[in-house]
Amino acid sequence: MIKKPYRLLAIALTSITTNSLLAQDLTYSADLLTQIRDASRAVPGALPTSINFVKFAESHRTYSVVIEDGGEEPFISARTAFQIVYQDGSVMIDAGMDETVHQFYGFGRVEPYWPERNQMVQDALRQANMILITHEHGDHIAGVIRSDIRDEIASKTILTKAQVNTLIDSPQLPEIGLTENLAAKYTVIDYDKFLPIAPGIVLVRAAGHTPGHQIIYAQLETGMEYVFIGDIGWSLDNVIEIKPRPQSTINRIGEDPQALVTQLTWLNGLLKENLLVIPSHDDSLLFKYAAEGLLNDSFIIH
Ligand SMILES: [Zn+2]
Numbered sequence: 018m019i020k021k022p023y024r025l026l027a028i029a030l031t032s033i034t035t036n037s038l039l040a041q042d043l044t045y046s047a048d049l050l051t052q053i054r055d056a057s058r059a060v061p062g063a064l065p066t067s068i069n070f071v072k073f074a075e076s077h078r079t080y081s082v083v084i085e086d087g088g089e090e091p092f093i094s095a096r097t098a099f100q101i102v103y104q105d106g107s108v109m110i111d112a113g114m115d116e117t118v119h120q121f122y123g124f125g126r127v128e129p130y131w132p133e134r135n136q137m138v139q140d141a142l143r144q145a146n147m148i149l150i151t152h153e154h155g156d157h158i159a160g161v162i163r164s165d166i167r168d169e170i171a172s173k174t175i176l177t178k179a180q181v182n183t184l185i186d187s188p189q190l191p192e193i194g195l196t197e198n199l200a201a202k203y204t205v206i207d208y209d210k211f212l213p214i215a216p217g218i219v220l221v222r223a224a225g226h227t228p229g230h231q232i233i234y235a236q237l238e239t240g241m242e243y244v245f246i247g248d249i250g251w252s253l254d255n256v257i258e259i260k261p262r263p264q265s266t267i268n269r270i271g272e273d274p275q276a277l278v279t280q281l282t283w284l285n286g287l288l289k290e291n292l293l294v295i296p297s298h299d300d301s302l303l304f305k306y307a308a309e310g311l312l313n314d315s316f317i318i319h
Contacts, residue, residue: 044210044222045283050290053211053219057236062216064238065108069100069313070303071141073134074119074156077126083251085260094251095300096122096156098138100316101218101235106146107317108215110233110245111297112160112174113138121155121190135160141316142170147215151247151297152230153180155193161203162193171202175214178207180229223249225276232280241311242292249280251298256284 074096080087096119099110113135119128142148143166150158153176161167161174162184176184181200188194206212212220221232226248233245250256261267261277284294293311296302307314 045279049210049221049283050287053221053234054236054242056211056213056219057217057234059213060216060218063104064217064236065101065103066238067102067313068235068237068243068311069102069316070097070307071100071113071134071137071314071316072097072300072303073113073131073138075129075300076122076298077128078251080252080254081263082266083262084255084258085263087263092252093300094298095303097297097303098141098160099245099295100141100145102317103146103216107141107144108218109142109145109148111151111157111247112142112148112164114156114159115163118155118159118163118190118192121192137316137318139164139166140318142166144319145170146173148174149214149218149220149233150174150176150180151233151245152227153183153193154189154227154248157247157297158184159193162195162199168202172204174203176200176203176205177220177229177231178205179224180227181205183227183229223247223276223280225249225273225280226270244284244287244292244294245297246280246284246294247297249277249284250296253294253296253299253302255296256281256288256294259285 072095076094078092078094079089080092081089083092098113101108116130116132119130138160142160148161148170161170181195184193184195185197185200208222210222214220217236219234221234223230223232230247235243255261259278259281261274261281267274288294303312306312
């Protein structure tokens with residue numbers, strides 16, 4: 018008799034696990050790309066005309082911490098922000114960071130940082146109509162939290178509820194922590210699977226690297242489609258090979274590797290459909306895209 022409750026409990030736990038797996042699978046269903054493309058027309062207005070990026074800092078890593086089974090070859094992690102340009106305005110993706118936050122990622126080493134380029138990011142944030150954030154880590158979000166112009170840009174900065182929860186409850190570093198009062202300065206949203214947010218731009222939920230991580234899809238007036246994957250993979254190789262970071266890095270960050278593999282699998286399918294997949298930190302890829310005219314490596318500041 019005493020075993021029965023345990024057995025029921027085991028069945029209940031199995032059922033919960035299966036449900037969460039199904040939910041994950043449904044989020045990245047085969048027709049998700051069609052849904053996103055349809056949603057990208059939901060907000061009326063002319064589509065964007067071009068996409069720019071700025072690299073304001075670098076971290077020097079090896080592939081052994083970037084991808085499962087990676088070797089000791091150097092990997093330059095570019096710290097970047099992106100500017101989606103419209104005829105009559107702009108939307109920013111990510112916000113740069115000040116040098117104090119940059120030092121956190123050096124693990125005691127001094128690594129390249131260009132203050133004038135981070136200032137260009139700040140100028141672009143001030144000028145932007147809207148600011149989107151891929152996820153709540155310091156190298157992506159510090160520029161809208163630790164900024165002289167924070168109060169000026171906060172209400173056009175769109176944070177998700179999950180991002181805000183992390184920043185209040187367990188920020189990556191104390192310098193980027195938010196209080197409830199500070200969080201109330203920003204525009205905080207919540208959505209289930211995806212959300213059209215501007216002409217041609219759709220947010221796609223992608224918890225895994227962090228609880229508040231999202232993919233940002235953008236389609237230009239030319240029809241070119243860009244998929245900003247933040248830190249789902251640091252290198253395009255993560256997507257091509259469908260391999261997450263190695264276990265030691267997963268543990269350090271506290272990632273959900275199963276969610277990441279599901280996302281990498283879906284993104285790998287997008288490569289075959291000729292969408293331009295853009296990891297935030299893949300230095301060689303970003304400058305290759307720039308050389309091919311697919312991105313510009315400077316911001317437009319009026
Ligand atoms: Zn990052």
